[in-house]
Structures are given as C-alpha cells and as structure tokens.
Amino acid sequence: MSRQRKDRGFTLVELLVVIAIIGVLVGLLLPAVQSAREAARRMQCTNNLKNLGLALHNYHDTYRRFPPRSNGTQTGPASNGGRRSGMIGMLPFLEQSAFFNRIEAGDAAAPPPHNTPGGTFPWTSTSITTMYVQRFPFLKCPSDPASPEQMAEARGVNNYAFCAGDTLISVGTTGSGMFYRFTAGPSVAIQEVADGTSNTIAMSERVAANFGPGQRPNADIREGTLGGVQLLGAGSPINCRSEAAAGSLGGRYLPSVTARVKGRFSYIWADGQVEAVGFNTVLPPNGPSCAQNNSAGADEQHVVLSASSYHTGGVNAVYVDGSVRFVSQNIDTGNAAVKPANQTTPSPYGVWGALGTRAAGEVANADL
Template structure:
C-alpha cells in the first residue's frame, strides 16, 4: 500500500482573506481605542482644571480676593520708555497661584512675593514647565518657540477677561472687563482684584478660566504662558494670559488675534472651563453666541456671553 502525504496550509486566497479580515477589525477597533484614550485625557484635563479652581478658592480664602489676572510692577525700569509696551513684563495669575497647586518651591524661586521682576528670572523660572497648566490632549511644545511674544514655558489655560471684544486693550478698567480677573499695578488705570461677592450673576453661572489650544489643524491659537506676559503694559497681554468673548469656542477664521484671544481645545466639539464656584464644565463649540466684533461692544445677548460676564444680571438658561 502506498502512503499518501497530505500537506496542510493556507492557499494564497485564504491568506488574503484573513489579512483583509484583520485589517477590517483594526479599522473598527482603532477609533474606539482613540476615543477611549481621548476620554481619559479629557477626564485628566477636567481634574486639572478642578485643582486650579480649588487653588483660586484657597487663594481667595487667604487674601479675601481673587488673584489678579496679571501684575504690572511699578518698579520695572522699562516704564516710560519708547518701547515700554514690549519691554514691561508682568507676572500672570498662573505664577501667583503656584503655592496653591503644590509648586511652592518654584514660587519661592521666582521671588514674586518679594517683588522680584519677571524679567530677572526668565531663564530659571519662566522656562520651567508646570504640568498642572497643561492639557494632556494638546501636543504643544514645552516652550512656545516662534510665538508672537513670549517664548516661555507654555500653558493651555487662560483667565477670562469677560464677554467684551479686546477688553483689556480698549479700556483696562473694571467697568470694561466683565470677567473674574483684573490686572493690578499702575495707579490710575488698573482697579485691582475682585472678590467672589463681585460675581453678582452667581459663581455657578460665570466662567473663570478656560482652555486655549496651541494649534488646531493649521490654525495657531497660540495657547498661553503660565508665568506671565512680555507685553504686560497694554492689551497684548491677552495673547499670553487672557481670553474671552472675542470669538466663538474653537474659532476657525485665520485671524491671529481672534484665535489667541478666544477659548479653544483639542477635545472634539468644544472646550472645558472652570467656573467661579470651582466646578468644571464642557461647553460645546455650538453654544449660542452672538457678537458684532466691535471694540466697543457692550451688549450681552447670547448664552456664551452671559457665562463670560460676571455682572450682566441676566438669566443664563440652558447651554
């Protein structure tokens, strides 16, 4: 009797079918994995903002006032010069909150509490990354090289100056800035810090701090700087520490000032905000928003503007 040997294996067609099935499975699973990872990053970002909100309240408990948005130091030798707008650096709210986010050593190194000028500690302090000010979904560089102004360690969170268009630049006084953070420093122009009682619309109805992305697609939103601002004298400080109602969330028109002075994020569909009561909310980019882009705009006539304004005396409604 003749023994017949059988060879076992895949035919070429069978192999191609298996490869095709594996490819389909990967195509189906990959988006789910990416969504799960983004969900985890969004939760981490929310927790970070929550800690910032707690830090704001702890600061208020100690100082009986909200932290200033930025501090213009009167002893800066560049005051009064022809290039003062570009040479007067200002500490920002992020630096002021360092002791309340477990960064007391960095705060002590900065000398901020002793009146040390930001310009004298840029290398050791302003170039130091602070993880508590970064959103894990944002892939921005650690140092903002090539940004319009401050090439310092970056942040993804900016303080709200309110609903108005370019409020810090057009009129740096309390009446113009309807947000929770005011600049302090130069007598006669800057009014000083607010208290929670000044948030007359209710702390649960008012945005305090929100996200700003480094880059969305091909559009540079420029993110933020935690230490402060190079151009702390004038309205250009917005580019580093403030954002507001100049444009909608995740604004998509390629106008640099509008992009960097509005809130945005790498989270799909919107951005996260910490409100004045310390709660964190995700606001959709499709939230009701109306603006005419005027520098003198004062009307508060949309849900987003009502959330940005601390004292419009209107009912926010659903958002």
C-alpha cells in the same frame, strides 16, 4: 497498507481573505482606541481645571479676593512691568510654595536689574534668567501636542487662561469678566459675582503657540491671532469672523495672510498680558482670534481671543463655583455685529457672552 495523510496549508486566496478580515477589524478598533485615549486626555484636562478652580478658592479664602490676572511692580528699571500673571500668586495653592518663594526672592544668578525680588519681566530672555521656564504638568492639557521645543524659545507652556468676559478693549477699572482688566489692575471678590458662581466662567483652555507674524505658514486658526482687523470704532467682532473665514481653508490660514498671523497664546504661564493668559467670551470656542493692531509680541489690547482646545467639539471650562463643564463650540454667541455692552448690562454675545460676565443680570442656559 496504510495511506499517508498529507497536511494541507492555506491557499493564497484564503490567506488574502484572512489578511483582509484582520485589516477590517483593525480599522474598526483603531478609532475606538483613539477615542478612548482622547477621553482619558480630556479627563486629565478636567482634573487640571478642577485643581486650578480649587486654587482660586483657596487664594480667595486667604486674601478675600481672587487673584488679578496681571499685577506686580511697574516703576523703575527693576520693574516686572505689572505683568506678573495670576498663575504666580496661585502657585502656593498648587503645592508649589518653594517655587513661589524663589520668584519672590528673585533670581540671584541673573545680572542686575533682573535679579530683584518679585521677579523681572516674565518675557525676559532665557539666556538671562530661567526662572519662568519651569513647566508644570497641571498647566498642560495632554491633548495639545505643543511643547517648548516646538516653539521659538523654550518657555513654561500653559494651556489654561483667565476669563476677561466680553471685554474687547483695554479698560481702566471696570469690565465684565472675572479677570476683566487687560492691563495690570484690581481683582474681584466672590460677592461681586452677582450672576451666580455656577453661571460664571473663571478659566478655560487655549491652544499654546509662540511665533511672530510671517513665521508660520498655514497656522491652525486655533493657535494664531489675525492682526489688522477693525474690531472697534468703525468695526465690530463680526469682522474677525469674516476676515478669518476669507483668509483660511480647512481650519488653517492661507499663505496670503501669513504676515498678519502670530501666535502668543499660552507660551509662558508667568506673563499676565491678556494675549498670553486670557480669553474673552465673544466668538465661540475654537473660533478665530483677532487683534486690531499687528504687533509682533503679546501686547495687543483691542482683541478677540477665543477659547480653544484640541478636544473634539469644544473646550473645558471651570466655573467660579469650582465645577468643570464642557462647552460646545456650537454654543449660542448672539450677534457679533454688535459692540460689547456696558459691564452691567446683558452681553450681546448670547449664552457664551453671558457665561463670561459676572454681574450683567443674565440667566445663562445650563444646557451647553
């Protein structure tokens, strides 16, 4: 007489053990997956900066100078206020000649005086013209979650900024960086880069944001400018570091300083104002940014604007020679209690300051 076999299933204890093992494996694999995704995003960001570096050189080959960070017409009601970003001039060298020609021709659908050739004010309301709303993938770092929909008004978001060197103040015709002048003005030729093209930063990253004072409680330090900080005169850049530290917790500003914090970083690629498409090499990457005044717009002229990103530990930067390197947020920044030096003398802000100047005679350490 044959004996019937009875199949045995999992006991509750065995099932719980299997679930626990699977949970442990997922916990081990998830950080690796996230790390791989960030590595891919960082690589795409690097490629974006390489393309921007190539566009800068192609522009220079054509015009014998690099583009000014801000320029344009400045008189009359049809003026663009001298606030056309250098990004506009680079468009033909980024395979966007058609869009560049559209800006040059003017927005025929816009009412006067906003329909003039060369474009109107870059900050003109989108209800008047949509010329500057265009979004370009090569201007967006994939690690930055910001999108026009998250901002106060839909704009052409941009994560890449021109280097103003260790300059803090609105200057006339002199300054230390590749794109030194805070207001509209002249540009630099490659023969003026006496410190060496491989030792001088052309562009880096900025976290994008668009909000006015008091509009975003607990803003990330990387996306906001803390206003009302004495940077010049009786102050120095160290005040930015100390006041930001006192007014923040865990990398975010406290509600007590919300009324002093705004974000106008990279909210529109077409606006050449330094707070919109610039940074300086004073405080380290991912450090705080501060303004001596507390205006609502992007019109500050006495500022510390730190490079920033959502990459772990630092930012990507493209140098004048076209190479792209990652710069640690722990890079040497010298003495922030000292005011900026003259543009022809070494920067007081360590290796970071030296990488921002084009002709100050420093020998920057290649180990970043």
